[in-house]
Amino acid sequence: MSLFSFCRWMAEWTANYMLIPVFNFQRNLFPPFSHPAGTIADWLGTDGGLDTLAWTFAVNIAFAIGMTNLILVIHLERKIAARIQDRRGPMLSFRSFRELGEDLAGEAPSWRFKDNYSGIGILQNMADGIKAITKELIVPSKADKFLFTMGPIIFISSSVFLLVLFPLSDRFAASSAPAGLMVIMAAFSIAPIGVLTSGWASNNKYSMIGGMRSAAQLMSYEIPLLLSMAGVFLLAGSFDPVTIVEQQQESTWLFGLPMWNFIPQFLGFIVFMICILAEVERVPFDLPEAEAELVEGWTTEYSGIRYMLFLAAEYIRGFAGAAVCTILFLGGWAGPWPIPPEIWFLSKVYLILIFWIFIRWTVPRIRTDQILELGWKKLLPLSLINILIVIFMVEIYPYFSDVVNLPEVF
Amino acid sequence: MAEMWISMGPQHPMTHGLWTLKVKVDGETIVDADPELGYLHRSVEKMGERRKYFMNTTLTDRLCYASSTTWTHCYALSVEELMGVEVPQRAQYIRTIMLELQRLASHLMWAGAYMPDLGHITGALYFWRDRELFLNLLELPSGSRLLYNYIRIGGVKRDLPDGFEEKTERILKLFEQRLDEYADLFENSKIFRMRTEDVGNFTASQAMNLGITGPNLRGCGTKHDLRKHDTYEIYEEIDWEIQTREAGPGYSDCFSRYMVRIDEMRESVHIIRECFKNMPSGPTMASKVPIRASGEAFRRTEDSRGEALMYLVGDGSDRPYRWKIKSPMFTTISACPHYLKGYKVADIPSIMGSIDICIGETDK
Numbered sequence: 221m222s223l224f225s226f227c228r229w230m231a232e233w234t235a236n237y238m239l240i241p242v243f244n245f246q247r248n249l250f251p252p253f254s255h256p257a258g259t260i261a262d263w264l265g266t267d268g269g270l271d272t273l274a275w276t277f278a279v280n281i282a283f284a285i286g287m288t289n290l291i292l293v294i295h296l297e298r299k300i301a302a303r304i305q306d307r308r309g310p311m312l313s314f315r316s317f318r319e320l321g322e323d324l325a326g327e328a329p330s331w332r333f334k335d336n337y338s339g340i341g342i343l344q345n346m347a348d349g350i351k352a353i354t355k356e357l358i359v360p361s362k363a364d365k366f367l368f369t370m371g372p373i374i375f376i377s378s379s380v381f382l383l384v385l386f387p388l389s390d391r392f393a394a395s396s397a398p399a400g401l402m403v404i405m406a407a408f409s410i411a412p413i414g415v416l417t418s419g420w421a422s423n424n425k426y427s428m429i430g431g432m433r434s435a436a437q438l439m440s441y442e443i444p445l446l447l448s449m450a451g452v453f454l455l456a457g458s459f460d461p462v463t464i465v466e467q468q469q470e471s472t473w474l475f476g477l478p479m480w481n482f483i484p485q486f487l488g489f490i491v492f493m494i495c496i497l498a499e500v501e502r503v504p505f506d507l508p509e510a511e512a513e514l515v516e517g518w519t520t521e522y523s524g525i526r527y528m529l530f531l532a533a534e535y536i537r538g539f540a541g542a543a544v545c546t547i548l549f550l551g552g553w554a555g556p557w558p559i560p561p562e563i564w565f566l567s568k569v570y571l572i573l574i575f576w577i578f579i580r581w582t583v584p585r586i587r588t589d590q591i592l593e594l595g596w597k598k599l600l601p602l603s604l605i606n607i608l609i610v611i612f613m614v615e616i617y618p619y620f621s622d623v624v625n626l627p628e629v630f
Numbered sequence: 631m632a633e634m635w636i637s638m639g640p641q642h643p644m645t646h647g648l649w650t651l652k653v654k655v656d657g658e659t660i661v662d663a664d665p666e667l668g669y670l671h672r673s674v675e676k677m678g679e680r681r682k683y684f685m686n687t688t689l690t691d692r693l694c695y696a697s698s699t700t701w702t703h704c705y706a707l708s709v710e711e712l713m714g715v716e717v718p719q720r721a722q723y724i725r726t727i728m729l730e731l732q733r734l735a736s737h738l739m740w741a742g743a744y745m746p747d748l749g750h751i752t753g754a755l756y757f758w759r760d761r762e763l764f765l766n767l768l769e770l771p772s773g774s775r776l777l778y779n780y781i782r783i784g785g786v787k788r789d790l791p792d793g794f795e796e797k798t799e800r801i802l803k804l805f806e807q808r809l810d811e812y813a814d815l816f817e818n819s820k821i822f823r824m825r826t827e828d829v830g831n832f833t834a835s836q837a838m839n840l841g842i843t844g845p846n847l848r849g850c851g852t853k854h855d856l857r858k859h860d861t862y863e864i865y866e867e868i869d870w871e872i873q874t875r876e877a878g879p880g881y882s883d884c885f886s887r888y889m890v891r892i893d894e895m896r897e898s899v900h901i902i903r904e905c906f907k908n909m910p911s912g913p914t915m916a917s918k919v920p921i922r923a924s925g926e927a928f929r930r931t932e933d934s935r936g937e938a939l940m941y942l943v944g945d946g947s948d949r950p951y952r953w954k955i956k957s958p959m960f961t962t963i964s965a966c967p968h969y970l971k972g973y974k975v976a977d978i979p980s981i982m983g984s985i986d987i988c989i990g991e992t993d994k
Contacts, residue, residue: 301752313759313762316759316760316763324766324801325762429655581752582752583821583822584750588976
């Protein structure tokens with residue numbers, strides 16, 4: 221049973237037993253007059269109405285799952301960062317303590333190390349959210365107030381939109397567009413508009429430079445990103461996530477193992493991983509909000525829930541980027557049988573996210589000119605070479621293998 | 631994009647203190663720079679002229695919050711010269727150990743502050759974790775963690791506690807292991823070198839003309855260290871080397887200035903071990919320290935950040951008639967337009983972080 225058929229069943233149940241009786245009751249309250257509720261009741265009875273209701277349910281379920289994952293990712297990032305940085309508790313370095321003992325490395329805490337994971341640290345996210353909501357939304361007096369409000373709306377809504385666009389498996393999808401991945405990339409590239417708008421409207425030099433950097437970075441990394449994806453599209457012959465994953469599962473390799481796209485298109489995989497890191501603005505490519513020189517860049521003037529949502533939107537973009545990477549190169553939801561495909565998909569996504577978290581806490585940030593040089597001079601040629609390899613695989617080799625009887629490799 | 635002035639500071643993550651750097655940028659390129667100092671002026675010199683000689687050690691502790699012992703030591707040296715006090719041999723050894731421990735703590739503080747400038751938060755926590763060990767060590771004889779007031783005129787406050795040598799050796803051993811461990815994370819890391827190499831260059835002659843001293847000058851390959859050239863305490867008696875690095879022939883960049891400090895930390899570890907090896911016993915305080923003094927004294931020492939100079943004039947009373955402090959960072963920061971121009975805005979934290987700013991001593 222797919223997510224849609226479940227939602228359709230739920231929609232039918234809701235419409236038949238809850239919504240249509242209520243609306244009909246309203247229609248019949250004053251019989252001589254027509255009531256809009258009656259129109260809605262009639263529409264809900266049709267196929268179109270039920271489908272709309274079903275998609276609404278599906279989108280809400282996908283959104284709820286995405287938001288739950290967002291909280292998990294933030295918690296994961298904090299936990300892993302703390303372990304990498306040797307922070308086990310207040311005022312104590314665990315490694316110094318282990319090697320030097322109590323007399324030199326500080327007092328031993330009253331709790332024991334192995335007991336300190338209670339699992340409720342995730343509530344810190346709730347506390348952060350409540351704190352952000354209760355804070356004042358400061359608007360600088362000389363800011364362009366309309367655009368200052370519009371910037372976050374564009375950035376955050378386009379990021380939240382991403383959550384419902386990728387399927388968790390072939391049966392668990394909140395949207396089914398044949399051009400699915402193109403829609404995702406289109407949604408990804410709305411964000412620079414929001415960034416530039418809020419950077420300019422803040423009337424702050426740091427924000428403006430941050431917005432400019434962000435626009436330059438996102439635009440120049442979009443090209444190698446899309447080119448590295450083009451190889452996958454050529455191989456699968458489709459933009460549809462379901463088709464792409466099926467193609468990866470069908471083409472086999474040594475010992476009949478499925479040849480996921482990161483094997484034949486290793487170059488494209490590397491280029492894509494670097495570009496998506498730049499696209500979601502994580503270290504080492506987080507220079508639009510470099511806190512050392514630009515004091516958080518284009519988010520300097522934002523406060524309260526707006527700032528919080530900016531941060532949340534970046535994690536959402538990271539999650540969506542990892543999901544796209546999984547679909548394109550890591551075989552999507554494919555995996556051995558006993559574990560459901562949704563769990564396979566999420567575990568691959570989390571693998572990528574954990575890799576990014578490790579990168580974030582181990583490397584410094586690179587500079588604007590270096591990032592652009594890397595994008596234009598190295599990644600763009602590499603992605604073109606990747607396309608050449610794919611064209612050779614898809615078009616040239618099969619043609620010649622037909623003519624001179626070469627073994628079928630690809 | 632038109633040229634515009636950006637004011638970085640007085641509150642800005644790049645400043646590491648309280649000062650303003652005004653930069654004129656053309657897009658992302660720095661065209662001009664203008665440092666403004668003086669936000670943290672506490673008038674230490676004038677305050678010192680109203681206090682007795684021995685009271686001023688608390689003021690000199692507060693000159694630099696990252697390296698307080700070296701400043702107190704510079705003051706103590708100049709007062710001893712003014713009064714003609716002989717410091718006992720054991721006190722000199724203890725002073726050297728404390729100075730080198732302080733230098734280690736100060737360089738670790740700098741390294742920890744430099745990493746977030748490059749966007750590397752983990753580096754900060756790693757270096758500060760090690761600084762914590764040296765603060766624990768400095769706490770043992772002096773009783774405090776930041777402002778020690780341990781070096782006094784004529785000697786040191788009290789003798790080293792029992793087991794200090796063994797504890798120091800344990801920490802130094804761990805610290806040396808950690809420096810080797812960090813090499814992969816920092817100096818061998820490609821992105822770290824991309825950010826630091828060939829950035830903020832100045833030549834040795836430029837540095838000498840502008841009054842840039844200390845590790846920043848030794849980063850240009852110049853063998854100049856006051857511990858050797860205008861020697862004090864027991865630096866002459868023990869065997870150690872001046873550490874130098876250079877980015878190219880006779881000039882330094884951020885990476886060579888980073889590396890020279892890492893090398894200096896290893897050398898400090900060596901100096902501390904040498905001191906413990908032939909430490910004499912005896913008193914730790916001169917038998918007689920006068921209260922009044924007349925004449926003038928001038929001493930310079932190798933601070934963690936460069937040459938610290940102190941000039942004292944006594945008029946026969948128990949208070950200094952004139953007290954002048956020359957801070958190494960004041961000249962280094964003032965010279966910043968020379969090594970900022972032509973680089974990118976993103977290089978500002980990288981360059982200004984690499985010269986090891988301490989505003990406490992700069993503004994006095």
